[in-house]
Each structure stands twice: as C-alpha cells, then as structure tokens.
Amino acid sequence: MRLARPRIRPLAILAAPILVIAAVPVIAQNSGPPGAPDRARVAAGTYAADPGHTMVVWEVDHFGFSKYSGIFGDVTGTLAIDPANLAAARLDVTIPVAKVTTASAGLTAxxxxxxxxxxxxxxxxxxxxxxxxxxTKIVLDDDGDEAKVTGNLTLNGVTKPVTLDVDFHGAGTNPYNKKATVGFQAEGKIKRSDFGITFGIPAVSDEVELEIHAAFEKQ
Known part of the structure; x- marks a missing residue:
C-alpha cells in the first residue's frame, strides 16, 4: 500500500522564510538591550548629546487641580567624562527654549x-x-552611580546655580551607529520667578519640577 504524500501548499512555502525573518528582532530583544548600568562599559572621552534622545521634562501645578508638563527637546552639548575620575566630569549643554512643546497647541503658543x-x-x-x-561641581555617592551635579543654569537671560540629582542609567554601544553611548536621568527643582517668569503665580506654581533624560555619544 502506498502512503499518500503530504501536499505542500505554496502559501506555506512563502510563509516559512517570513516567519524566520520576523523572529530575528524577537531573538534580539530577548538578548537584552545594548546598554546596561555597568560603569566598566563607560569609555573615557568627550561625548556629544544625542538630540533625539535627550529631553528636559518640566512640570508645574495648575490651579491646585492637576499637574501640567511640557518638554524641551533637541538638546545639544558635550560631556567630558573619565570613569576613573567621575567627579572631574564636565557637562555643557544647550536647551532650545523656542522648541518647547506641550500637549496643548494653545498653551505652547x-x-x-x-x-x-x-x-x-x-x-x-x-x-x-x-x-x-x-x-561646576559633581559630588558622587559611595557607589559612584548617583551624583549631585551643581551648575549654572541660564534661562530667560538670568543665570542661577541649580543642583540636579543624577542617576547613571546605562552604557554600551549603539547598534545602529556603533558609537559608545552613556545615558543618565536626573531630577531637580527651580523657581521660575528666579528667572523672571512670574505670570500666574501662585495659581500656577512658582516651583517647577524637572525630569531629565539624556544620552551622550562618544566623539
């Protein structure tokens, strides 16, 4: 008795390589992200801010009813860093205020x-x-992965000292451009009245909370 040979459908033949290709990014994702919070991955040198992945998120209290936030993006600048002497790192960044954005076109305007x-x-x-x-000053914690970074913030034509609480987020090689990359997140607070922006106070809070996400690529 002859056994019937299974029919191979053309669609199944076409689908097989597609499924294999589709699985590649899944495998890559399962291996973990390229960056990790490992100080050994940080290479000494001068880094440039990645404008597409660096942002300053600000938040104010609106009338005591809710918090409202906006974003400054396209940040540029440099970070000079040596993992053997992190306290000597130097940061110099520029934030284009004209590119501020919020969830409301009317408020942005x-x-x-x-x-x-x-x-x-x-x-x-x-x-x-x-x-x-x-x-102007960096004070590290005992583990070296958190720091208080003090510097001069110039905003609206006024310069004032500001201290940020900074956490090391991760380091590694960007898989797309092959550049060594380091990333940080930071928090801080300022009073906008210190910079001559007083409209709406106190209905809209004088205190502005800052949340910063920053990536820097080695040059």
Missing part, C-alpha cells in the same frame, strides 16, 4: 507669544534665547 503692545511676554516670548547648563 502662549509660552512663545510676544508681549502685548510691546510689553513683557507672559512666559518666554516669541524669540527666546537658548537656555544653558554648565556644571
């Missing part, structure tokens, strides 16, 4: 609106200067 009849704008105005942060 208000932030960048010119002053009425040539007067002082409520917030940043129509052509705000870039903000800048330059570190």
């Amino acid at each position: 208000h932030l960048l609106r010119a002053g009425k009849d040539g007067g002082k704008p409520d917030f940043f105005g129509a052509a705000p200067a870039d903000a800048k942060f330059v570190s």
Whole structure:
C-alpha cells in the first residue's frame, strides 16, 4: 500500500522564510538591550548629546487641580567624562527654549507669544534665547552611580546655580551607529520667578519640577 504524500501548499512555502525573518528582532530583544548600568562599559572621552534622545521634562501645578508638563527637546552639548575620575566630569549643554512643546497647541503658543503692545511676554516670548547648563561641581555617592551635579543654569537671560540629582542609567554601544553611548536621568527643582517668569503665580506654581533624560555619544 502506498502512503499518500503530504501536499505542500505554496502559501506555506512563502510563509516559512517570513516567519524566520520576523523572529530575528524577537531573538534580539530577548538578548537584552545594548546598554546596561555597568560603569566598566563607560569609555573615557568627550561625548556629544544625542538630540533625539535627550529631553528636559518640566512640570508645574495648575490651579491646585492637576499637574501640567511640557518638554524641551533637541538638546545639544558635550560631556567630558573619565570613569576613573567621575567627579572631574564636565557637562555643557544647550536647551532650545523656542522648541518647547506641550500637549496643548494653545498653551505652547502662549509660552512663545510676544508681549502685548510691546510689553513683557507672559512666559518666554516669541524669540527666546537658548537656555544653558554648565556644571561646576559633581559630588558622587559611595557607589559612584548617583551624583549631585551643581551648575549654572541660564534661562530667560538670568543665570542661577541649580543642583540636579543624577542617576547613571546605562552604557554600551549603539547598534545602529556603533558609537559608545552613556545615558543618565536626573531630577531637580527651580523657581521660575528666579528667572523672571512670574505670570500666574501662585495659581500656577512658582516651583517647577524637572525630569531629565539624556544620552551622550562618544566623539
């Protein structure tokens, strides 16, 4: 008795390589991300901020009803770092205030609106200067993966010292451009009145909470 040979359908033949290709990114994902919180992965040198993956998130209290936040993106600048002497690291970044964005087109426009009849704008105005942060002091914790970074923040034409609580997020090689990359996250608080931005206080809080996510690529 002859056994019937199984029929191989054309669609099954086409589907097989597609399934294999589709599985490749899944396998890559299962091997873990390219970066890890391992100080041994940090190479000494000068790094440039990755504008597409560096942002400053700000948050204020609105009328005591809710928190409201916005983002400064496209951050540029440099980080000079040596894992053998982390306290000597130097950070110099520029934040384009004119590119501020919020979840509301109307509020974003208000932030960048010119002053009425040539007067002082409520917030940043129509052509705000870039903000800048330059570190002046770094104090590490005992493990070396957290630090208090103090620097001079220039915003709205005013320069004031600001201290950020910074956590080392990870380091490794970017799989796309093959550059050594380090990443950090930081938190801090400022009073906007210190920088001459007083509109709406106290209904809209004077205190501004900052949450920063930053990636730097070795040059």
